[in-house]
Amino acid sequence: MKVKQVSIFVENHKGALLDIISILGNNNIDIKALCIADTVDYGVLRLIVDKPNEALSLLKENRYVVKINDVIAIKISNEPGGLSDALKVLDEANLNVSYLYAFIGSYGNYASVMLKVEDEDKAIELFKKNNIKLLSDEDLIKKD
Amino acid sequence: MIYDKSIECMDRKSLEALQSERLIWQVTRMYERVPLFKMRMDEKGLKPSDIKSIKDLSKLPFSNKQDLRDNYPYGLFAEPLENVVRIHASSGTTGKQIVVGYTKNDLDMWSTCVSRALNSYGISKKDILQVCYGYGLFTGGLGLHDGASHLGCTVIPASTGNTVRQMNTMVDFGATAICATPSYCMYLAEELESNNLRDKLKVKRAVLGAEPWGEEMRKQIESKLSIKAYDIYGLSEVLGPGVSYECECQKGLHINEDMFIPEIINPDTGEVLGDGEVGELVFTSITKEAFPVIRYRTHDLCRILTGTCSCGRTFKRMGRIEGRTDDMLIIRGVNVFPSQIEEVLLKYGEGITPNYQIIVDRVNNTDTLEVKVEMNEGFFFDDVKSIELISSNIRDSLRSVLGLSAQVTLVGPKTIERSEGKAKRVIDKRKIR
Numbered sequence: 001m002k003v004k005q006v007s008i009f010v011e012n013h014k015g016a017l018l019d020i021i022s023i024l025g026n027n028n029i030d031i032k033a034l035c036i037a038d039t040v041d042y043g044v045l046r047l048i049v050d051k052p053n054e055a056l057s058l059l060k061e062n063r064y065v066v067k068i069n070d071v072i073a074i075k076i077s078n079e080p081g082g083l084s085d086a087l088k089v090l091d092e093a094n095l096n097v098s099y100l101y102a103f104i105g106s107y108g109n110y111a112s113v114m115l116k117v118e119d120e121d122k123a124i125e126l127f128k129k130n131n132i133k134l135l136s137d138e139d140l141i142k143k144d
Numbered sequence: 145m146i147y148d149k150s151i152e153c154m155d156r157k158s159l160e161a162l163q164s165e166r167l168i169w170q171v172t173r174m175y176e177r178v179p180l181f182k183m184r185m186d187e188k189g190l191k192p193s194d195i196k197s198i199k200d201l202s203k204l205p206f207s208n209k210q211d212l213r214d215n216y217p218y219g220l221f222a223e224p225l226e227n228v229v230r231i232h233a234s235s236g237t238t239g240k241q242i243v244v245g246y247t248k249n250d251l252d253m254w255s256t257c258v259s260r261a262l263n264s265y266g267i268s269k270k271d272i273l274q275v276c277y278g279y280g281l282f283t284g285g286l287g288l289h290d291g292a293s294h295l296g297c298t299v300i301p302a303s304t305g306n307t308v309r310q311m312n313t314m315v316d317f318g319a320t321a322i323c324a325t326p327s328y329c330m331y332l333a334e335e336l337e338s339n340n341l342r343d344k345l346k347v348k349r350a351v352l353g354a355e356p357w358g359e360e361m362r363k364q365i366e367s368k369l370s371i372k373a374y375d376i377y378g379l380s381e382v383l384g385p386g387v388s389y390e391c392e393c394q395k396g397l398h399i400n401e402d403m404f405i406p407e408i409i410n411p412d413t414g415e416v417l418g419d420g421e422v423g424e425l426v427f428t429s430i431t432k433e434a435f436p437v438i439r440y441r442t443h444d445l446c447r448i449l450t451g452t453c454s455c456g457r458t459f460k461r462m463g464r465i466e467g468r469t470d471d472m473l474i475i476r477g478v479n480v481f482p483s484q485i486e487e488v489l490l491k492y493g494e495g496i497t498p499n500y501q502i503i504v505d506r507v508n509n510t511d512t513l514e515v516k517v518e519m520n521e522g523f524f525f526d527d528v529k530s531i532e533l534i535s536s537n538i539r540d541s542l543r544s545v546l547g548l549s550a551q552v553t554l555v556g557p558k559t560i561e562r563s564e565g566k567a568k569r570v571i572d573k574r575k576i577r
């Protein structure tokens with residue numbers, strides 16, 4: 001299933017990351033997963049949070065360039081080969097993955113993986129057909 | 145060397161009589177042929193017959209770059225296209241180019257101007273001149289090329305780029321003179337030195353122009369290459385290179401006054417200033433046929449030097465260009481207006497004009513152009529590849545619009561310094577020395 005991801009443009013200077021994390025923390029927004037992609041000049045910070053819309057307006061108020069977009073979240077077994085099964089499904093259908101990141105969450109022996117794929121609906125359909133467990137926003141923010 | 149003593153050293157009285165006669169001829173034919181000029185004259189209640197000598201010059205209406213844009217491409221030509229044998233163009237403040245034309249006679253006059261310049265630098269038909277100005281719509285390459293051919297020089301039309309080949313050509317073909325922008329000449333000097341080619345070089349003189357430079361740079365170029373470096377001035381709306389030129393005294397540039405009448409005005413009031421005072425340089429072309437101008441405002445700030453020159457020429461001399469009255473930048477010899485960059489950026493960012501800043505610098509004697517663009521929601525994506533694609537598209541558009549490569553740097557929102565609410569658009573770190 002699709003989940004909401006918050007992306008933020010981050011300049012590569014000391015303290016930028018800390019500033020964002022602090023703004024969210026001070027406002028009781030819980031970060032569930034985080035990933036940063038960087039270049040020489042800037043980075044893109046991607047977050048899965050419990051209150052994405054609130055995070056968006058808070059960060060905008062603080063003059064950040066922020067966007068909310070969808071990514072696919074799946075549950076995989078936290079053992080060798082867990083991820084490759086899911087990726088193989090996409091690869092066989094010639095679907096490109098632009099990026100992915102994972103976190104070991106509240107599922108004990110399982111990990112959650114966020115995927116950005118070029119054709120999301122097709123990817124979801126394929127995952128369903130191959131019995132790969134999709135996660136919803138609620139699944140991700142569920143407290144232990 | 146003086147190419148034509150009878151003109152270049154003419155006594156002032158005869159020269160002014162010649163100018164008056166030519167001015168009357170030009171005003172009369174332009175009144176008949178160029179509707180915009182007639183309209184401006186009529187607005188002032190002026191008839192060509194009111195212009196009796198160059199003393200009446202200041203009565204005439206000014207013209208400017210906007211007129212060229214409004215009448216793009218041929219609206220200001222004073223000859224039918226069948227008599228026009230050459231078109232040149234340069235970038236304007238917006239997407240449209242500034243277009244000028246030349247008749248056969250115009251090209252001959254231009255060649256004469258360039259020949260006078262080359263001779264005054266000590267260059268003759270015995271010289272091998274490598275022209276490292278760009279060939280094409282830019283007036284520099286072909287202007288120098290035609291003038292040097294007219295004089296009888298052996299011309300190497302090297303054009304711009306490929307420094308290794310430029311250096312090899314220079315050495316192997318035995319060039320004795322080169323023509324380039326001053327910043328490229330500096331770069332060449334250093335490359336020749338680091339490639340141990342300096343001692344094999346036969347170049348004695350450099351003809352440098354198309355961008356402002358100063359005495360400090362001249363000293364460096366002259367000592368690095370053991371040559372003499374001379375300034376040549378021009379702009380396409382008036383002619384191209386050769387409007388004025390230095391002599392062996394290297395104290396100001398003699399203006400080809402039999403063809404171009406200079407004035408210095410107060411840029412705010414339009415009032416004519418006296419010799420020695422700094423103001424905006426204005427030209428009237430009294431012999432050009434296809435694209436003549438009356439009181440054309442160059443936006444270049446300089447002064448007319450007082451006193452006579454010991455070379456014997458009586459043509460007035462203009463000092464170095466001291467600045468601009470508008471926001472035009474000259475980067476690697478190319479005219480750049482901030483508005484051109486703004487137009488490119490407008491296309492990105494989904495209707496939001498991103499905040500930007502233009503940073504011009506000179507690194508290793510080459511001008512650099514960096515455009516800092518504040519990130520906004522219009523072109524922000526969650527994947528780096530898409531953002532990089534946008535910045536490389538901006539870079540490509542800038543290259544095609546400006547004819548220059550620029551570095552594009554994406555910066556965080558609200559990070560570009562603002563003064564009194566307005567962003568500080570241009571930072572020019574170069575010093576004209």
Ligand SMILES: [Zn+2]
Nearest residue numbers: 391393453455
């Ligand atoms: Zn002189």
